[in-house]
Amino acid sequence: MDLKNIRSYFKFSKEQSAGVFFLFVIMLVLQLGYFFVDGNSVKENGLDKQKWLAIQSEFDALKNDRSSVSYKKYSFNPNFITDYKGYKLGMSVQEIDRLLAYRKENKYVNSAKEFQNVTQISDSLLNVIAPLFKFPDWVKDKKEHKEYVDYKNKPFIKFDKKEKAVLADINKATQEDLIKVYGIGEVISKRILNMKESLGGFVSMDQMNEVWGLSPEVIDNLNSHFKIESNSSLKKIDINNASLKEISRFIYFKYPLSKEIITYRSMNGDFKNIEDLIKIKGFPVEKANIIALYLDFN
Template identity: 70%
Template sequence: MCLRGVRSYFAFSAEQRTGIVILFAIIIVLQSVYFFVDFNETQSVSPNKQKWLAMQSEIDALKESNLKYSAKIYPFNPNFISDYKGYKLGMSVSEIDRLLAYRKENKYVNSAKEFQAVTKVSDSLLNVIAPYFKFPDWVKSKLGNKGYVKYENKPFAKKEILSLLDINGATQEDLVKVYGIGEVISLRIIKLKESLGGFVSMEQMHDVWGLSPEVIANLNSHFKVYALPVVHKIDINNASLKEISQFSYFRYALAKEIVTYRSMNGDIKNVEDLIKIKGFPVEKANIIALYLDF
C-alpha cells in the first residue's frame, strides 16, 4: 500500500514525460556550451592604448617616486621669513610672531644662534633649517673677524659702517654685489640713471620696478648720492608736449595736463605750481623739480 502511494508521485502523463526530456536536453546543451565555449572576447586594442599600457610600469614608478618626494629648501635669509614660509619650515605661530616683532624694531639676526634666541625654536628644528640660512657677505665677514665686537647705541659704533659708494658712479658689477640684486635689476637701475642723467636721491630706488623694501635698505647701506649730478633740465614752460612726455616721470596724459595748465595759467614758477596740476605725483614733486628748469 505504501509503495503504491510512492509510485503515484512518479506517475507522469505522456506530455509530462516529453517536457522532462526537453528540460534535460536544454540543461545538457547549456552545460556543454559553458564547458566548451570560450567567453573571453578578443578586444581590439588601439595602437595608442597599447602604447599607454606599455608605459604603465614607468607610470607606476613615477607615482611611487612622488610619494617619496619632499619639498626642496633653497638658501634664504631668515630675517625675511613670512608667515607662510615659517609654516612650511615647521615653525609655530608664536615662533613666527616673535621674529616678526623683532623685525618691526628694525633689528636683524646675524647667526643661527641669534635666530634661536629670538624665535625660541627647538634645537631639532634649528638643526634642520640652519644649514639653509644665507646671510649677506658683509655679515659673514664681520662674524669672521676674531676681534669683532657688537656695539649697540655707542657713538663709536659708526666706525663699523662700510664706506658708501656714489650711486651715480656705480657699475653693474658694483650693484650685483648687493644681496637681492641680480643682473636684470642692476640693468634697470643703470637704465633709469642714464635716462634721467643721474640720481638726485636714493628715494628714487623706489621707482625701480622689482625692488623690495628689504633690497632698497641693502642699497642704502652700500650707496648714497654724494652730489647732485649735472643733468639736462627740461624747460617746463617752453618744452613741447613730445619733449615733456619723454621724461621718465611724465606719461603722455600728465604731459598734456602740464601743457594745458601753463596755457591757461601762464608759466609754472615753482613746485607749488606743479602740484596744482591734475595727476601730478605730489610725493615726488621735490625730486622731479630738480630735473626741471622754471
C-alpha cells in the same frame, strides 16, 4: 499498477516524437553554450586578474621608490620669509608678524641670533631652521674681517695730514666702479645702472634707497665713494604738455597716477609747481623733492 497502462504513457505519435527530439536537441545546445561561454569568462577573469596583479606590483614598486627619495632642502634668506613660508617652517602668526614689522622699518637680520631676538622663536625651532639660513656674502665677509687686532704691540704711526677721499660722480660710474664698493656685486650694480638709465640720471643719493637689495650699510658705503654732480644733460618731462604715454614711462608715476595727472591738468589748467601735483590723489608726497627735479613746469 498494470504494466500495459504504463506503456501507454510512452506511446507518441510521429509529430510528438519529433517534438521531443527537437526539445532534447535545444536543451543540449543550451547546455554546451553555457559551458563554453562560462569557460571563456573564467579564462578572461583569470587574465584580468593577472593584469591587475602586475599593475599592483608596479604600484608597490613606485611606492617603495618614492618612500626612499630624500627631498633636498634649499637655503633661504630669513629676511624674506613670507606668511606661507613661515607657517611651513613652524612659526606662529605672532612670530611672523614681528619679522614683517621689522622689515617694514627697512631693517635686516644678519644672524640666526638676531633672527631669534626679532621673532622671539624658541631655541628648539631655531636649531631646526637655522642651518637653512643663508645671508648675503657681504654679511659673511664683514664678520670674517671683524677680527681683534692688538694695537698695543703695533708701532705707533703718526699721520701728519688725513687724506681726504675723493668722491666720484655716480652718474658717470661704470659697473666695474660700482662692484669695487664693499657689498655690491654684479646683480646689484646692474640694478643701479638700469635705474639710472631709465631716469636719465640720478639727482640725489637718497635714490639709492629705492634700489631693491641695498642694505643701509651698503648705501653708506656708496655715499662714501660717490656723490651727485650737476647733471645738465638731464632730460626733464614737460609735465604740462607730455602725453599719457610719456608721463607713465616715468618710474615714479604709475599708470593710474598718470591718468589722474592728465585729468587734473585738463580740468584745472597747467601745473605751476610741484605743490600743484601734490594735490592729486595717490601722488608720492615723500618723494616730491626728488620728482620735482625731473619735471619742467614752463
